[in-house]
Amino acid sequence: MSKANLSLKESKVIQLSLLMYLCAVLASAFLETWGILILNLIIATVCSTSYFILWMLYKGQRRRYFSLASFVMLNGFAIFFAVPFLVFIYGSISFWVGVLLVISMLLVPYLFSEEVALSVNKPYKTRLGRVYIILSSMLLIFGSGVYADSLYSQTTDPLQASLYTFLFSLFCWFVAPVLLIKPRKMDEVLAEE
Amino acid sequence: MKKLRFTRLKRVISIFLITSLMLWVFFPFIVVASAGQPITPGDPITPGDPIKPGDPITPGDHIEVGEFIVPGDVYDYGEGIEAGGFLERREGLRSGEPIIGGNAYRDGKFLIPNAPYQPNNGLFISPGNNIQPGDPAYGNQTTPGDPARGDHTQTGNYAGNGNPVGPGEATGGGHGVESGQFFEGGNSIYGETTSGNELGSGNLILDASLTYERGSLNNWEGAYQEGIGYRNGTVGTFLNPQRSDRKIQQSSWVPGLSNTLDNAGKVITAADDIAQGLVANYANFDFRDLGNGRYSITGKNQLNNSVANSFYNRYRTFNNNGVQHTFGPQSRHINQETYNQFLADKSLGGSSNSVTQSARNAINSSLNIFNKDFWRLSNSATLGGPVGLGLTAAEPVYEHSSGFQNWSGLRTTDFAADLTTEAGVGVASAATGAIAGSVASSMFAGAAMGSVATPIGTIVGAGAGLAVGLVTTFSINHTSAGRRIKEGANKAIKKGYDGVVSAGEQVVEGYKKAANSAKEMAKSGVSKVTSFFSG
Numbered sequence: 001m002s003k004a005n006l007s008l009k010e011s012k013v014i015q016l017s018l019l020m021y022l023c024a025v026l027a028s029a030f031l032e033t034w035g036i037l038i039l040n041l042i043i044a045t046v047c048s049t050s051y052f053i054l055w056m057l058y059k060g061q062r063r064r065y066f067s068l069a070s071f072v073m074l075n076g077f078a079i080f081f082a083v084p085f086l087v088f089i090y091g092s093i094s095f096w097v098g099v100l101l102v103i104s105m106l107l108v109p110y111l112f113s114e115e116v117a118l119s120v121n122k123p124y125k126t127r128l129g130r131v132y133i134i135l136s137s138m139l140l141i142f143g144s145g146v147y148a149d150s151l152y153s154q155t156t157d158p159l160q161a162s163l164y165t166f167l168f169s170l171f172c173w174f175v176a177p178v179l180l181i182k183p184r185k186m187d188e189v190l191a192e193e
Numbered sequence: 194m195k196k197l198r199f200t201r202l203k204r205v206i207s208i209f210l211i212t213s214l215m216l217w218v219f220f221p222f223i224v225v226a227s228a229g230q231p232i233t234p235g236d237p238i239t240p241g242d243p244i245k246p247g248d249p250i251t252p253g254d255h256i257e258v259g260e261f262i263v264p265g266d267v268y269d270y271g272e273g274i275e276a277g278g279f280l281e282r283r284e285g286l287r288s289g290e291p292i293i294g295g296n297a298y299r300d301g302k303f304l305i306p307n308a309p310y311q312p313n314n315g316l317f318i319s320p321g322n323n324i325q326p327g328d329p330a331y332g333n334q335t336t337p338g339d340p341a342r343g344d345h346t347q348t349g350n351y352a353g354n355g356n357p358v359g360p361g362e363a364t365g366g367g368h369g370v371e372s373g374q375f376f377e378g379g380n381s382i383y384g385e386t387t388s389g390n391e392l393g394s395g396n397l398i399l400d401a402s403l404t405y406e407r408g409s410l411n412n413w414e415g416a417y418q419e420g421i422g423y424r425n426g427t428v429g430t431f432l433n434p435q436r437s438d439r440k441i442q443q444s445s446w447v448p449g450l451s452n453t454l455d456n457a458g459k460v461i462t463a464a465d466d467i468a469q470g471l472v473a474n475y476a477n478f479d480f481r482d483l484g485n486g487r488y489s490i491t492g493k494n495q496l497n498n499s500v501a502n503s504f505y506n507r508y509r510t511f512n513n514n515g516v517q518h519t520f521g522p523q524s525r526h527i528n529q530e531t532y533n534q535f536l537a538d539k540s541l542g543g544s545s546n547s548v549t550q551s552a553r554n555a556i557n558s559s560l561n562i563f564n565k566d567f568w569r570l571s572n573s574a575t576l577g578g579p580v581g582l583g584l585t586a587a588e589p590v591y592e593h594s595s596g597f598q599n600w601s602g603l604r605t606t607d608f609a610a611d612l613t614t615e616a617g618v619g620v621a622s623a624a625t626g627a628i629a630g631s632v633a634s635s636m637f638a639g640a641a642m643g644s645v646a647t648p649i650g651t652i653v654g655a656g657a658g659l660a661v662g663l664v665t666t667f668s669i670n671h672t673s674a675g676r677r678i679k680e681g682a683n684k685a686i687k688k689g690y691d692g693v694v695s696a697g698e699q700v701v702e703g704y705k706k707a708a709n710s711a712k713e714m715a716k717s718g719v720s721k722v723t724s725f726f727s728g
Contacts, residue, residue: 016632022629030664032295063640066639081664109210120649126207147659147662
């Protein structure tokens, strides 16, 4: 925990807020839907306000502030990037599978946040951690492939991109609850094994 | 706090979480599989009743002969169907893409109709009195001046007969023509002013025409200002839109072009470094230590391919204390200081295999996503990043070379503009991706969940960077608004290149010139934005 209070500049509230608006606009421009743009902008505004409130409340506790702000950021990202895929597959059976995945990824990790915390911090020491590190690497490799494809050709299917962003959203939701653990508790979790 | 024990419950939890993680892998397959309806086995087909033979067919009545069918008119042949145009590759057919209902385009503004022209303030011009002829002009007769008088030109001495002109001696010339007196003019013409009768209500016309003339005698800007100042306002409103239109036409593409050129310059720099390093490597360029503190250059003196040769020559050129210095083909006995200067200019560590190292460094930081430098903001700003000129250049090169067949298309400004635009899209997506990646991972670094640096921050940062970069590329390439912006940029850039490249000049030279001027511009928009996010 830091002795000095966190300044507004150090807290990156402004950069983070601008980033949220950037993502909000990009994710909806991708779909060309006004309704989703408005929804995204509302979410971005809520996130930006949360950052500022968090900074006001926790400017004396550096780690706590960054943890909570990261939590809000991850949830914001997850919503922005999950929506395009769900819009694309709406009306098919896989849409409901997608919704089920979102709900389970939203709820389950909250119940076992300490297990997840241990796994993502020391991935090579737990089974879950090993799976986590392999899957996240695969996710990045897949994403790089789609990205390279999108730069190479102008006729790449947008479904590919939305599939990657959806998987990234699930990943964000998986990690998010870890950030709610208080720093002292986190130290204790990591001290045990 | 209770100790976490490895209980049965914990084992169940781990298995459950592993299962849900594995769903990420299987989910795409579920999507693909669910796209088509699975065929479920139905009920077995039960054999029906045997077909019973029917009654024998009895012959019916004879068919009566009807009337003859009168042949109708011959049909006229229609016009041949014209062959349609070929599908362009850019808008190639894509199968299986879901059709998403678009929304009405609401970006535009309402067109406000112009108000009809209504002269306000104007007075009706009533006809004045007839202009009465004035007195004829009287003037004194012009008195003739004195005739011009001047001395005759004195003849000079003849040059010596046949002798060569003595060294140093000037040929004695005659005296210069002395000027005569100026022609004295006669008296100026004095005439009386025309004393016509004053105009009556026609004065207003006079006033108007004088104002306008005064303006038009000055420069155009003056005329414009005068027009505005004209109390009636009609001259001003007439001139004003013309003037402002002209300004917009001149300036609208200039900032966009300069920004894009700036970015293009950066892309070119990154790709250029790679190409130089690779070519030099091919030519076996290296330094040989002569043992006495001096070095000589090994490798080929020249390459057969002119393009490769130009890269090679530029690799051998370096900045030596502000002076451009080139290692010639036969450079020998290079001293230690020059050697160090070369390595410093090329950012090489002085290793023996310096050329390979430089190529490797350039490629590593530009194309390898597992390299730390790849995700650095400064790297993305100078456009290493994932752009990799090879990727963005592939499509324009393919299009303008008729599928890698006819390379002459690459010498056009069309190609240069296309390449720049594509590279610009890459720059934009890499920059936004880098911003997202940097901010996201720095937030995690601040959270510092454990005592050691966690890999989550890196992974989340990389994932967010990729996601944002992806949606940026798709927003430009796959949406109607994005394509409009891209086409507009493309046209503006092409216009710019056409302006830079003069008629006889090779396009490549002009392109280089444009890129160089862009490079020398002040900090670009991209680097400004990224430095803000990294601060």
